[in-house]
Amino acid sequence: MSDNLYSVLKTESVLKLKRSLLANPALLELSFDDLCDELHLSLVTTNYKVNTEVTLVMPKGATQELNGDTENCKLILQILPELTPAQATDERLWVTLCFSLFKGYVNERWPFKSSSEEKIQNHISSHWFANGVRGRMRDNAISRLWWMGYMAKNIPAFSVDKVFEILFFNSDYRSSLLERNSSANAINVTTAILKITDEAYTSGTPFKRDNFRNFMMKVDTLGGRSNLAAMDVDSLVRVLKPIYKEAYEVKVG
Structure with missing residues (x-):
C-alpha cells in the first residue's frame, strides 16, 4: 500500500x-x-x-x-x-x-x-x-x-450498510442530521437519532422534512442547555423520542 x-x-x-x-x-x-x-x-x-x-x-x-x-x-x-x-x-x-x-x-x-x-x-x-x-x-x-x-x-448500534440505508434515503434527512453541531460532533447523539427515526419509519411514520428540521432545532436547543455528548445512547433515546413525536405532531406548512 x-x-x-x-x-x-x-x-x-x-x-x-x-x-x-x-x-x-x-x-x-x-x-x-x-x-x-x-x-x-x-x-x-x-x-x-x-x-x-x-x-x-x-x-x-x-x-x-x-x-x-x-x-x-x-x-x-x-x-x-x-x-x-x-x-x-x-x-x-x-x-x-x-x-x-x-x-x-x-x-x-x-x-x-x-x-x-x-x-x-x-x-x-x-x-x-x-x-x-x-x-x-x-x-x-x-x-x-x-x-x-x-x-x-x-455508529455501534447499526451495521455500516444499515447506516447508509438510513442516511442515503433522503438528502434532506442526511443534511439536517449531519450539519447540526449537536449530532455531527457526537456519535452517541447521531446513534440515538438514527435509532429513533429508524423505529419511526419501521412503524409507518414517514419522513417529513420540515418536521424533522424542527426536531433537530429542538435537539440543538437542548444541546445548548445539556451535555448531550456525555449521555449514553439509551438515555438519549428516552430524552429525544418524546421531542421527536412532538415535532411530528405539529402541522408544518
Missing part, C-alpha cells in the same frame, strides 16, 4: 484559486499542475496519509443506486486511513483532493447543469470548496463522502 504524506494547497492559495475560478470558470478545464503554474499556487506538506493505490468508483448515473456514493464512502476511508475528525475540518485537504486526485470523479458526480453565471459560481463554491460545516458535511464532493463514511463506521 502506498501511504504517502500529502501536500495540500496553502490557505492563501485556496482563496486565490476560489477567487480565480469564480471570476473565470473556464480555468476549471486546466489540470491541477497547470492551475498551480497559471495561478502561482503554493503547497505545503502535511502529516495526512493518502493511499494512492485506492481510487473512487465513477458514478454511472444520478440515482442513489447508480451514483456510487455508498461504495465511495467506504473507499474514501481506505484512501485516508488515519484521518481524524479534527483534520477533516481542513478545507485545504478537500480542495486539493478535488482538483488533483479526484478531479475526474468530481466532474462526473457533480456536472454543471446550468449555463447561468450565478449558478455556475454557486456550483463551484459548493462542490469544489469546503467552507464551514455545511460545506464539509453536505456539499464538497469528497469531504461529504468521508464524513458519511466516518459516521457509518463509528
Whole structure:
C-alpha cells in the first residue's frame, strides 16, 4: 500500500484559486499542475496519509443506486486511513483532493447543469470548496463522502450498510442530521437519532422534512442547555423520542 504524506494547497492559495475560478470558470478545464503554474499556487506538506493505490468508483448515473456514493464512502476511508475528525475540518485537504486526485470523479458526480453565471459560481463554491460545516458535511464532493463514511463506521448500534440505508434515503434527512453541531460532533447523539427515526419509519411514520428540521432545532436547543455528548445512547433515546413525536405532531406548512 502506498501511504504517502500529502501536500495540500496553502490557505492563501485556496482563496486565490476560489477567487480565480469564480471570476473565470473556464480555468476549471486546466489540470491541477497547470492551475498551480497559471495561478502561482503554493503547497505545503502535511502529516495526512493518502493511499494512492485506492481510487473512487465513477458514478454511472444520478440515482442513489447508480451514483456510487455508498461504495465511495467506504473507499474514501481506505484512501485516508488515519484521518481524524479534527483534520477533516481542513478545507485545504478537500480542495486539493478535488482538483488533483479526484478531479475526474468530481466532474462526473457533480456536472454543471446550468449555463447561468450565478449558478455556475454557486456550483463551484459548493462542490469544489469546503467552507464551514455545511460545506464539509453536505456539499464538497469528497469531504461529504468521508464524513458519511466516518459516521457509518463509528455508529455501534447499526451495521455500516444499515447506516447508509438510513442516511442515503433522503438528502434532506442526511443534511439536517449531519450539519447540526449537536449530532455531527457526537456519535452517541447521531446513534440515538438514527435509532429513533429508524423505529419511526419501521412503524409507518414517514419522513417529513420540515418536521424533522424542527426536531433537530429542538435537539440543538437542548444541546445548548445539556451535555448531550456525555449521555449514553439509551438515555438519549428516552430524552429525544418524546421531542421527536412532538415535532411530528405539529402541522408544518
